[in-house]
Every structure is written in C-alpha cells, then in structure tokens.
Amino acid sequence: MSMYKLNDGRNIPNFGFGTYKLNGHAGVQSIVSAINNGYKMLDTAYNYENEGTVGKAIEESGVNRDELTITSKLPGRYYAHQDAITALQESLYRAHLDHFDLYLLHWPNPKRGMYVEAWQALIDAQKFGLVKSIGVCNFLPEHLDKLKAETGILPAINQIELHPYFNQAPMRKYDHDNGIVTMDWSPLGRASSVLKDPVLIELGKKYHKTVGQIIFRWEHQLDTIPIPKSASPVRQRENLDIFDFEISSDDMKKINDLTKPDGRTNDQDPAVYEEF
Numbered sequence: 001m002s003m004y005k006l007n008d009g010r011n012i013p014n015f016g017f018g019t020y021k022l023n024g025h026a027g028v029q030s031i032v033s034a035i036n037n038g039y040k041m042l043d044t045a046y047n048y049e050n051e052g053t054v055g056k057a058i059e060e061s062g063v064n065r066d067e068l069t070i071t072s073k074l075p076g077r078y079y080a081h082q083d084a085i086t087a088l089q090e091s092l093y094r095a096h097l098d099h100f101d102l103y104l105l106h107w108p109n110p111k112r113g114m115y116v117e118a119w120q121a122l123i124d125a126q127k128f129g130l131v132k133s134i135g136v137c138n139f140l141p142e143h144l145d146k147l148k149a150e151t152g153i154l155p156a157i158n159q160i161e162l163h164p165y166f167n168q169a170p171m172r173k174y175d176h177d178n179g180i181v182t183m184d185w186s187p188l189g190r191a192s193s194v195l196k197d198p199v200l201i202e203l204g205k206k207y208h209k210t211v212g213q214i215i216f217r218w219e220h221q222l223d224t225i226p227i228p229k230s231a232s233p234v235r236q237r238e239n240l241d242i243f244d245f246e247i248s249s250d251d252m253k254k255i256n257d258l259t260k261p262d263g264r265t266n267d268q269d270p271a272v273y274e275e276f
C-alpha cells in the first residue's frame with residue numbers, strides 16, 4: 001500500500017476500509033480485525049451511527065492513532081454553518097478523537113441549495129484544526145464548479161459510486177483535471193451481480209486472482225481509492241492483496257467496457273437523489 005498526495009499537500013493511503021453496517025460489538029471486532037490485517041484508512045459517517053464503534057476499534061487495535069487515516073461525513077440535515085460545526089464536534093466526541101483526517105459532505109442535495117454554506121463550514125473546521133483534509137461525496141461537475149466559484153477552494157477528495165458496472169469515466173476525468181482524488185464507494189457494487197460477470201471471472205482465472213481482487217486492482221490502476229467493506233477477516237485480507245500483479249491495458253479496456261449507463265446499484269443519481 002502506498003500513498004496519494006492530495007491538493008492540500010497531505011498524503012492518504014491508496015486503499016481504505018468501508019464501515020457501513022459495522023456497528024456495536026460485532027462491528028468493533030470486524031474493524032479491529034481490518035486494522036490488524038493492514039488497513040490504514042477507515043471510512044465512517046455520522047449517518048452510519050457507528051463513529052463510536054470506529055473509535056472503540058481504534059482504541060482496541062493498539063495501533064497508534066497517528067498511523068491511521070479516519071474519515072467521517074456530514075449529513076445533509078446539518079448543512080447550516082453552525083449546525084455543521086456542532087455536528088462535527090459531536091462526531092469527534094462519539095469517536096473519542098480530537099480530529100478527523102478527512103471530513104466529507106455526504107451528498108450535495110442540490111435542491112436544498114445548502115452545500116456551499118456547508119463547504120464553507122468545512123473550510124473553517126479545517127482552520128480550527130478539527131479536520132486535516134476536506135472533501136465531498138457524490139458531487140457532480142456543476143456542484144464542484146460552484147464550490148470553486150464561491151469559495152475558491154476545491155475538495156481534496158470526491159467519494160463516488162464506482163465499480164465495473166458504473167465506472168464514472170467523465171467524473172473521474174473532471175476530478176483528475178481539477179486535482180481532486182477520486183475515492184470509490186461500493187467498489188464491489190455491494191457484492192451484486194458484478195461478482196458473477198463472465199469477463200471478470202475469466203480475468204480472475206488468467207491472473208490467478210479472485211474477481212474481487214481483479215476489481216480492486218482495476219480501480220487502483222484507474223488511480224482511484226477503493227474502500228471495500230467486509231466483516232470477514234478472510235475477505236479483508238483477500239481484498240487488500242492486489243499489489244503483486246498488474247492488469248494489462250487490453251484487459252483494463254475489457255473491464256472498462258462493462259460499464260452501463262444505468263449501472264448504479266441503487267439508482268442514486270446525485271442530481272436528483274437526496275439524503276439527510
């Protein structure tokens with residue numbers, strides 16, 4: 001595992017661990033296992049209701065806090081400036097942390113017209129030292145253009161749905177051209193039909209890797225950061241074991257060609273979908 005340089009000069013790991021649905025005691029055990037299996041970056045959110053679980057797992061892992069990159073996210077119902085700062089403080093109290101390494105706006109919710117105010121709150125929180133790097137999730141080019149026009153500051157990270165059935169080529173190009181690192185949520189498409197795709201099964205046989213490893217290696221070679229969730233220690237190790245082979249450019253193209261215009265797992269188009 002190596003690091004990506006962000007547009008604010010900081011570095012973050014090129015692979016992470018998703019924690020959605022990992023809650024309570026079982027969640028702590030899964031996350032401790034992930035940390036002990038070598039994951040250096042954990043992705044949580046206010047709305048996952050597991051920031052406490054993540055904080056407990058950090059404490060129980062015995063790993064030095066400074067070796068970990070911890071990400072959380074602000075829910076849309078707290079996009080007014082003071083609400084945003086208070087919610088962030090509450091998240092830190094829940095996690096028993098004094099800062100997050102990365103803090104993201106969870107959805108643009110464009111019809112509400114609040115995301116620029118929330119972004120300004122993140123800029124201020126960064127100045128206060130509550131967060132090291134700031135970014136967004138699910139932002140489209142028009143939303144990012146607006147942040148730039150109104151605050152002069154672009155996010156370090158855009159975390160978006162990305163897997164072989166929805167590879168986000170135009171959004172990745174926009175992010176890349178604007179110095180934003182793309183991070184992939186549901187990088188396995190939530191373990192849906194993509195895992196049974198014949199092209200990916202064939203490539204797994206060719207490279208002596210599992211379908212999951214082919215997908216994560218493809219995402220890595222697209223210069224994006226996958227953050228798969230797995231409760232299973234075996235699959236946690238398997239998912240991280242992608243740094244000893246290279247997919248050829250012909251095979252990269254075969255995977256790129258699997259994308260579908262309607263390939264989103266849950267039809268969550270950020271232009272219209274809202275989450276609070």
Ligand SMILES: NC(=O)c1ccc[n+]([C@@H]2O[C@H](COP(=O)([O-])OP(=O)(O)OC[C@H]3O[C@@H](n4cnc5c(N)ncnc54)[C@H](OP(=O)(O)O)[C@@H]3O)[C@@H](O)[C@H]2O)c1
Pocket residue numbers: 017018019020021043044106137138159160184185186187188189190191195212213227228229230231232235238239
């Ligand atoms: N910003 C956003 O709006 C947003 C939205 C969604 C998700 N996220 C973040 O992204 C993370 C990852 O996304 P996700 O959890 O939706 O989906 P995902 O990581 O694509 O898929 C998770 C599912 O895949 C299974 N799995 C993991 N590794 C596997 C393997 N090697 N082979 C077969 N199955 C495997 C897991 O089961 P087991 O646990 O049993 O292994 C789980 O059911 C989330 O946890 C969350 O942190 C962010």
